[in-house]
Amino acid sequence: MTSAPATPADHVTVRVPAKVNVQLAVGPPRPDGFHDLANVFLAVGLYDEVTATRAGGLELTCSGPDASLVPLDGSNLAARAAVRLAAHHNLRPDVRLHISKDIPVAGGMAGGSADAAGALLACDALWGTATPREELLAICAELGSDVPFPLVGGAALGEGRGERLTPLPVGGAFHWVFATADGGLSTPAVYREFDRLTGGRAPEPAPSAELLAALDAGDATALAAALSNDLQPAALSLRPSLRETLDAGTGAGALAALVSGSGPTCAFLAADADAAELIAKALAASGTCRTARVAASPARGAEVLP
Numbered sequence: 001m002t003s004a005p006a007t008p009a010d011h012v013t014v015r016v017p018a019k020v021n022v023q024l025a026v027g028p029p030r031p032d033g034f035h036d037l038a039n040v041f042l043a044v045g046l047y048d049e050v051t052a053t054r055a056g057g058l059e060l061t062c063s064g065p066d067a068s069l070v071p072l073d074g075s076n077l078a079a080r081a082a083v084r085l086a087a088h089h090n091l092r093p094d095v096r097l098h099i100s101k102d103i104p105v106a107g108g109m110a111g112g113s114a115d116a117a118g119a120l121l122a123c124d125a126l127w128g129t130a131t132p133r134e135e136l137l138a139i140c141a142e143l144g145s146d147v148p149f150p151l152v153g154g155a156a157l158g159e160g161r162g163e164r165l166t167p168l169p170v171g172g173a174f175h176w177v178f179a180t181a182d183g184g185l186s187t188p189a190v191y192r193e194f195d196r197l198t199g200g201r202a203p204e205p206a207p208s209a210e211l212l213a214a215l216d217a218g219d220a221t222a223l224a225a226a227l228s229n230d231l232q233p234a235a236l237s238l239r240p241s242l243r244e245t246l247d248a249g250t251g252a253g254a255l256a257a258l259v260s261g262s263g264p265t266c267a268f269l270a271a272d273a274d275a276a277e278l279i280a281k282a283l284a285a286s287g288t289c290r291t292a293r294v295a296a297s298p299a300r301g302a303e304v305l306p
């Protein structure tokens with residue numbers, strides 16, 4: 001007796017994580033306008049879900065508290081990912097994409113990039129195109145500097161403009177609080193402000209040995225001492241009120257506080273899960289942020305949900 005042929009699924013859902021940059025060392029502007037980075041990404045347990053469903057053309061919907069801030073036209077990174085993957089296989093991008101959004105929008109946590117990585121994986125599974133991992137990563141890098149990382153998850157060093165990844169070992173769980181802000185910050189504007197503040201003469205970026213050792217050891221105290229973000233002065237210059245948010249978190253017992261990527265979300269490292277809950281409560285009560293969310297790291301990269 002032979003088993004029935006497998007029916008292709010009519011929809012696929014992929015869960016994909018946000019990131020925090022535990023080190024973001026930024027060099028001077030390159031001739032192409034980008035900056036070379038030593039970008040240590042850590043995936044955190046805040047997730048978007050991208051569902052790809054069979055359809056007669058490309059459609060896009062989004063739900064979640066920040067859904068009204070997400071563009072639903074061809075500029076959406078998830079839609080661009082579907083179009084790019086279809087072109088790679090000489091197919092039409094016939095898919096309905098739904099983004100269930102929990103990652104803050106324009107918050108420096110790479111939410112749009114996560115959706116692009118999620119859409120690639122979901123469409124690849126829906127269309128049965130079985131794209132090799134290296135090709136998926138190359139398409140991610142074309143879509144944006146932050147897009148390859150959410151596919152991989154865990155922790156990784158991003159070099160070049162951040163798209164060339166080397167996975168990093170992480171020896172234990174880290175507990176974070178993320179304070180979101182009203183209104184996003186534009187990533188290009190923050191890089192421009194960085195150039196203005198450094199006069200275009202920043203040193204060449206290099207990964208910190210102390211930081212990599214702290215990650216490898218799973219040592220929160222050592223990680224707190226080694227956290228750094230070269231874009232933080234630029235984000236604070238554009239949004240001075242973030243200083244009050246950072247101070248409220250350290251005042252509530254965080255081991256360290258920093259702006260996440262290009263901001264304006266602020267990240268606080270806590271000693272353990274209980275401390276993270278207390279810091280989140282204090283931040284929420286401080287009136288210095290919109291929401292305060294706890295999340296643990298490392299988180300797994302994009303994966304198809306059963």
Ligand SMILES: C[C@](O)(CO)[C@H](O)COP(=O)(O)OP(=O)(O)OC[C@H]1O[C@@H](n2ccc(N)nc2=O)[C@H](O)[C@@H]1O
Nearest residue numbers: 033034035037144145146147161162187188191261262
């Ligand atoms: C700030 C970070 O989130 C840290 O991970 C990333 O560097 C931003 O990555 P991203 O949002 O994927 O950025 P991209 O979509 O590749 O580029 C958007 C814009 O950001 C600036 N940009 C980005 C990455 C980089 N290494 N240098 C840059 O100067 C450029 O002005 C670029 O036009």
Ligand SMILES: Nc1ncnc2c1ncn2[C@@H]1O[C@H](COP(=O)(O)OP(=O)(O)OP(=O)(O)O)[C@@H](O)[C@H]1O
Nearest residue numbers: 076077105106107108109110111112113115146187
């Ligand atoms: N799927 C998407 N989700 C959210 N924003 C998107 C998406 N696609 C395109 N965008 C646009 O990209 C802008 C940046 O959104 P995103 O949430 O990715 O910012 P970010 O977290 O600061 O990014 P990064 O940390 O990679 O710099 C938004 O203001 C929005 O106009």
